[in-house]
Amino acid sequence: MRTDRSLYTLVTFVAILVVTPVSAAGAGRDLAADARSLVHALAAGDFNKPEAEFTVQMQQVLPAAKLKEVWRKLTVQVGTYEKTAETRSLPYHGYTIVLVKTIFKKTPLWTKVVYDGDGKIAGLYFRP
Secondary structure, three states: OOOOHHHHHHHHHHOOOOOOOOOOOOOOOOHHHHHHHHHHHHHOOOOHHHHHOEOHHHHHHOOHHHHHHHHHHHHHHHOOEEEEEEEEEEEEOOEEEEEEEEEEOOOEEEEEEEEOOOOOEEEEEEEO
16 A cells, blocks of 8 residues: 555644543543544534544644544545444553544544543544
8 A cells, every 4th residue: 555645744733642541531431432523423424523532632633623634644645435444542741642444435444533531632633
């Protein structure tokens, strides 16, 4: 699979993580299900729902209008969204990282959703 430089640039733009130590993320919540729901909301064109789950810093850097534009540019490059597949979760320095294999028409990507200790989204990445 060939890595497209403009896709890498887009991924880098979206790669936002506010590094502040916190307690265990979203205690008692199914963050993998939440991450899949986030991808489904993006695919359905609902950019306000994910923004409401962002940390304050993420809301400032990636408001719904900008998230919509990022998703549009992403789907131009990788094709229309088809489905989500497997998920993986792992703790990382007080955060929980959830990887969602996201299948697009042209290529699959990993959607990486980083949750802080309060279960808020502190980072969002799209990677080959």
